[in-house]
């Protein structure tokens with residue numbers, strides 16, 4: 001199915017500019033609405049974005065004191081002390097350097113025994129916080145968003161997923177061997193992502209060109225999870241192929 005998409009495409013001259021444009025969107029929202037609920041993402045792509053937010057916080061341009069955050073996903077079976085966990089990544093990239101309160105920081109809990117209950121409670125917590133104001137996203141080469149792999153029903157909320165071999169391969173650089181890469185993760189579902197009031201997707205690098213082309217084609221299919229974003233009315237994609 002093809003549809004008329006509302007996606008707003010912004011081409012950045014390079015990675016630095018992409019990071020600044022994305023950070024400015026969040027900075028403006030934080031300035032207008034200091035108690036905003038941020039939806040955050042991990043991966044290599046948002047690192048520059050987090051640097052911009054840390055600098056702006058240090059310079060007193062923005063404050064996270066009243067803000068809350070919900071991360072997209074987390075591996076199953078490892079905790080925040082593990083350097084490959086998304087919790088550790090977030091501490092290093094953002095939380096250790098800004099004035100956000102620990103109680104206002106939320107990530108899916110991949111170290112819980114009852115993972116399905118943890119997933120369901122996560123959606124309830126997002127709802128209780130009033131929903132996500134702006135959700136940041138990256139994209140996998142196969143079009144995954146969060147850890148929603150091709151074939152994921154768009155109607156799912158936060159859930160436990162099995163990672164594909166290609167995703168485990170792509171993420172093995174953060175582990176000492178492929179055997180250590182978890183086989184499962186907890187991820188916000190596509191429906192959770194679509195419930196955010198606004199979505200900002202960052203796409204950087206030549207390896208993502210095919211994903212850009214597929215998203216631009218406007219075809220909506222569960223084989224390409226990011227295509228669900230065509231069903232949302234407020235999506236900005238910031239992209240560059242210049243690292």
Ligand SMILES: N[C@@H]1[C@@H](O)[C@H](O)[C@@H](COP(=O)(O)O)O[C@@H]1O
Nearest residue numbers: 042043044045138139140146147
């Ligand atoms: N779960 C994360 C995704 O949320 C992220 O978007 C993707 C791309 O990461 P990168 O930005 O490093 O290419 O990697 C992981 O699979």
